[in-house]
Amino acid sequence: MNILTxxxxxxxxxxxxxxxxxxxxxxxxxxxxxxxxxxxxxxxEQLVKSYKKGLVSFKKATSFNLDEYVGLPREHEQSYYxxxxxxxxxxxxxxxxxxxxxxxxxxxxxxxxxQYEEKLAKAKxxxxxxxxxxxxxxxxxxxxxxxxxxGTHVVKLQEETLRAxxxxxxxxxxxxxxxxxxxxxxxxxxxxxxxxxxGEDKAKIVHEALTGPIRTELPASLLQTHPNLVVMLxxxxxxxF
Ligand code: GLP
Numbered sequence: 001m002n003i004l005t006x007x008x009x010x011x012x013x014x015x016x017x018x019x020x021x022x023x024x025x026x027x028x029x030x031x032x033x034x035x036x037x038x039x040x041x042x043x044x045e046q047l048v049k050s051y052k053k054g055l056v057s058f059k060k061a062t063s064f065n066l067d068e069y070v071g072l073p074r075e076h077e078q079s080y081y082x083x084x085x086x087x088x089x090x091x092x093x094x095x096x097x098x099x100x101x102x103x104x105x106x107x108x109x110x111x112x113x114x115q116y117e118e119k120l121a122k123a124k125x126x127x128x129x130x131x132x133x134x135x136x137x138x139x140x141x142x143x144x145x146x147x148x149x150x151g152t153h154v155v156k157l158q159e160e161t162l163r164a165x166x167x168x169x170x171x172x173x174x175x176x177x178x179x180x181x182x183x184x185x186x187x188x189x190x191x192x193x194x195x196x197x198x199g200e201d202k203a204k205i206v207h208e209a210l211t212g213p214i215r216t217e218l219p220a221s222l223l224q225t226h227p228n229l230v231v232m233l234x235x236x237x238x239x240x241f
Pocket of ligand 1: 067141165
């Protein structure tokens with residue numbers, strides 16, 4: 001595991017985007033695993049800047065998003081579909097047919113999970129999986145539990161997650177209670193994982209996840225088993241290292 005600490009958010013965002021740019025420069029048809037949430041917004045912003053400077057193209061790349069809310073219209077301002085369009089897809093040359101995000105409005109969410117798994121299987125391996133970290137240690141929407149699911153599945157979001165994500169909605173009642181998420185098995189199959197964590201409020205959980213016992217009650221702790229994990233922390237998040 002390679003833990004990198006950055007003095008400023010700008011440096012972290014530039015370095016994060018730099019890793020993705022380098023990958024696409026050497027492997028234009030790379031498969032990218034993309035995350036949402038507040039954490040990677042600045043990385044995507046830098047990535048768009050690099051694209052506009054002509055440093056990188058996404059034309060041959062493929063993307064798979066980690067997760068999506070169930071029951072939120074795609075066009076809803078808080079759907080992960082809208083997030084990805086606004087923060088990245090609308091600004092780069094990644095063809096729409098090479099973009100994959102679980103459909104949270106599929107009539108049969110379980111069938112949608114199976115189809116997503118099939119698409120992932122066809123892509124063989126994610127070259128670079130970007131991850132944020134939930135306050136309760138979740139990755140994607142894999143919530144702490146006595147057991148974890150390997151493949152794409154429907155998950156009931158925990159109270160803490162609903163509370164954390166309520167900041168994006170008018171009230172906590174509006175936060176969808178269910179989501180579709182890639183499972184930990186698929187996340188761990190990625191060739192390289194880039195875990196990005198910012199802020200003092202995550203300092204303790206990221207330290208515990210990366211140095212404490214590996215347990216399903218702290219899903220991010222499973223990342224310790226990955227042979228190629230890069231962790232990017234800002235100063236505040238790196239406090240206990
Ligand atoms: C969300 C997402 C995760 C994300 C995490 C942290 O619920 N499902 O993929 O990493 O929570 O979000 P943030 O970066 O906004 O703190």
